[in-house]
Amino acid sequence: DAGVIQSPRHEVTEMGQEVTLRCKPISGHNSLFWYRQTMMRGLELLIYFNNNVPIDDSGMPEDRFSAKMPNASFSTLKIQPSEPRDSAVYFCASTRTWVGDNYGYTFGSGTRLTVV
């Protein structure tokens, strides 16, 4: 099991540029989550998908952010145009239908985004 795979690990871009973050969830997991982590706000849920369908995108900060999940093995988070305040670590996490008492998300290693 390769875990949740995110790319790139680091991204430095100039303000106004488009940024695309990628995520490959664990095979067999049917829910996928995008989180943003900053010192000030901690872990914030941006959007999550269940069976490739967006369920809740209320955490997406504004229209500059968009996310897609075209199939069960791939998702993207796009920021266009990017701004310095978007600088953060973006995590993707996936999970399957929960059973038992010890279940939860598997997080990727994150993408550290810096917008200059």
Place this chain on the structure above:
Amino acid sequence: QQQVKQSPQSLIVQKGGISIINCAYENTAFDYFPWYQQFPGKGPALLIAIRPDVSEKKEGRFTISFNKSAKQFSLHIMDSQPGDSATYFCAASTGPGAGSYQLTFGKGTKLSVIP
């Protein structure tokens, strides 16, 4: 999102001591409470979890204590080791069902265990 309030923000403990991190929640519909551990440069990883039908769950040196009436739960790390130095997050969820796999996280506690 429903809030989960976590304290303290940071914690320094001597090696061999007990680390205690507390969380409080508001939503009485929450019925699943996991703790996550995050090392620098890594994503959070599930450490231990509890449901509100039990008051305590222990796995090795890690124990969750749960007080349903007070809507509080805590993580205790016994015999804390330098390798436990990490950021710990509590979380809560309303459990299975459409749209309810969503975890609400606390803001995190940075634990430093000094030799």
